[in-house]
Amino acid sequence: MCYASAMTVQLTIPRPDDWHLHLRDGAMLKAVLPETARDFARAIIMPNLVPPVVTGDQAAAYRDRILAALPDDMTFEPLMTLYLTEDTDPADVAAAHASGLIKAVKLYPAGATTNSASGVSDFDKVRGVLETMADIGLPLCTHGEVTDSDIDIFDREAVFIDRVLDPIRKATPGLRVVMEHITTRNAADYVTSQDSDLGATITTHHLIINRNHLLVGGIKPHYYCLPVAKREEHRLALRAAATSGDKRFFLGTDSAPHTDPNKLSACGCAGCFTAPNTMPLLAHVFEEDSALDKLAGFASENGPAFYRLPVNSARLTLEKQDSPVIFPDQISTEEGLVTVFDPGFDVFWKVA
Numbered sequence: 275m276c277y278a279s280a281m282t283v284q285l286t287i288p289r290p291d292d293w294h295l296h297l298r299d300g301a302m303l304k305a306v307l308p309e310t311a312r313d314f315a316r317a318i319i320m321p322n323l324v325p326p327v328v329t330g331d332q333a334a335a336y337r338d339r340i341l342a343a344l345p346d347d348m349t350f351e352p353l354m355t356l357y358l359t360e361d362t363d364p365a366d367v368a369a370a371h372a373s374g375l376i377k378a379v380k381l382y383p384a385g386a387t388t389n390s391a392s393g394v395s396d397f398d399k400v401r402g403v404l405e406t407m408a409d410i411g412l413p414l415c416t417h418g419e420v421t422d423s424d425i426d427i428f429d430r431e432a433v434f435i436d437r438v439l440d441p442i443r444k445a446t447p448g449l450r451v452v453m454e455h456i457t458t459r460n461a462a463d464y465v466t467s468q469d470s471d472l473g474a475t476i477t478t479h480h481l482i483i484n485r486n487h488l489l490v491g492g493i494k495p496h497y498y499c500l501p502v503a504k505r506e507e508h509r510l511a512l513r514a515a516a517t518s519g520d521k522r523f524f525l526g527t528d529s530a531p532h533t534d535p536n537k538l539s540a541c542g543c544a545g546c547f548t549a550p551n552t553m554p555l556l557a558h559v560f561e562e563d564s565a566l567d568k569l570a571g572f573a574s575e576n577g578p579a580f581y582r583l584p585v586n587s588a589r590l591t592l593e594k595q596d597s598p599v600i601f602p603d604q605i606s607t608e609e610g611l612v613t614v615f616d617p618g619f620d621v622f623w624k625v626a
């Protein structure tokens with residue numbers, strides 16, 4: 275579908291969804307939730323709280339806290355996930371899915387990223403859960419990085435595909451998998467070489483930054499995320515995938531708020547906070563690649579198709595103006611300031 279007007283100063287698309295989002299809890303949840311609900315109808319909510327959201331009961335309680343934090347004048351549907359541990363009970367997963375509560379289970383290799391200590395080390399121990407998920411058609415979302423200390427951090431995604439993901443998929447026919455926040459040509463090529471049981475989310479920031487942006491001319495902690503941004507050739511492969519129209523690629527921002535003291539530290543946290551400006555940034559990126567007609571697919575249609583949910587009937591209009599749009603540098607939360615992702619270039623698009 276092409277929704278671009280003749281002069282392409284306005285673009286109307288079905289209201290988008292975010293298929294990978296960190297909302298946190300408590301005061302941080304209250305502050306960041308409106309930033310997503312302003313533009314997005316639904317989001318797949320990551321379960322890496324402390325302690326993690328492991329059981330159906332915990333997911334129901336977290337969903338209720340999210341809905342309680344939503345401002346009265348906003349609508350938003352949190353699509354809940356469970357955090358996979360080696361002790362996860364397949365029956366609990368199946369019940370949470372059957373009741374409509376959860377839309378996916380998230381696999382964190384133990385130690386791969388923020389709050390992943392309860393994740394999986396021995397993949398044989400989750401075989402029963404994965405088989406149940408294949409039977410009931412419940413997608414597995416993967417943080418696709420190995421954690422072996424001898425594997426270079428820039429190679430961890432590619433090695434995960436060969437050593438973990440491909441073997442799991444071969445051992446579990448019918449398992450539907452989303453490779454989350456892919457960062458490499460290897461991952462994009464793996465997706466296109468497979469069938470429609472495999473999809474991938476791509477973040478806004480990985481379409482914009484490569485590892486030079488992170489490291490050249492001084493380290494930029496606000497560009498540090500996991501998986502870490504890779505070489506330019508990989509960013510270009512992600513741009514090609516996102517703008518291709520291939521239905522297996524869809525938006526998952528991985529918007530991951532951390533307070534500035536936690537980012538600007540000798541051991542800074544991983545995460546880019548892109549919720550406030552993602553849609554204008556995507557309009558910029560897709561226009562740059564002459565692919566504005568593919569933005570609706572990437573942000574609004576391909577995700578629902580993979581998750582077997584309807585496309586939103588509400589719409590979102592993006593408008594291009596003559597002068598650069600000024601986005602807030604930071605949002606304030608009761609836990610401290612959170613810096614908004616700065617693309618490093620002028621953006622002329624805004625949500626109308």
Ligand code: DOR
Pocket residue numbers: 296322387388417498499500501528530531544545546
């Ligand atoms: O950059 C990241 N931040 N990557 C992740 O995988 C986790 C996330 C977070 O929770 O902060």
Ligand code: ZN
Pocket residue numbers: 294296320528530
């Ligand atoms: Zn994430």
